[in-house]
Amino acid sequence: MIIQTSTASFLIENSQSRSGCVAIRSNSQEELYRFFGSLEIRTTDELFYSYEVLACKQEFANAMIVMVKEIDYSEFEIFSFQASSSSKLP
Numbered sequence: 001m002i003i004q005t006s007t008a009s010f011l012i013e014n015s016q017s018r019s020g021c022v023a024i025r026s027n028s029q030e031e032l033y034r035f036f037g038s039l040e041i042r043t044t045d046e047l048f049y050s051y052e053v054l055a056c057k058q059e060f061a062n063a064m065i066v067m068v069k070e071i072d073y074s075e076f077e078i079f080s081f082q083a084s085s086s087s088k089l090p
Contacts (some may be wrong), residue, residue, distance in 0.1 A: 001013075002031045003062055003067070004030070005042070006069065006071075007028060007031055008026050008027055008028035008030075008031035008032075009026060009027050009028075009048070009049070010024055010025070010026045010031075011024070011025040011049050012024050012025075012060070013024070013025075015054050017054070018054055020056060020057060021054050021055060021056050021057070022054070022055055022056075022057060022060050023052055023053075023054055024052065024053050024054075024063075025044060025046060025049035025050075025051065025052045026049055026050075026052075027048055027049055027050060027051075028049050028051070029041060029050070032051050032052075032053050035063040035066060035067070035089065036053045036055055036063060038058065039053045039054070039055055039059070040053065040054075041053050
């Protein structure tokens, strides 16, 4: 699963090394630290997702709650208007 925020991109995959956990990779070490600061953040060889943390599903769910709470819904108004205007039939 890919999650895109205004400050980072996240790639979430099932952890091969730890059962019941997910591997969260990101292009932003700062954002991983902000969401998963108590966990070890490792540098990877990946070009785009250079940082990784392994988290249990509950820790990941808690981070998702924070991400959703931080959404600025006022920005959706512009996109909603543009989408509805472009989808009208002639």
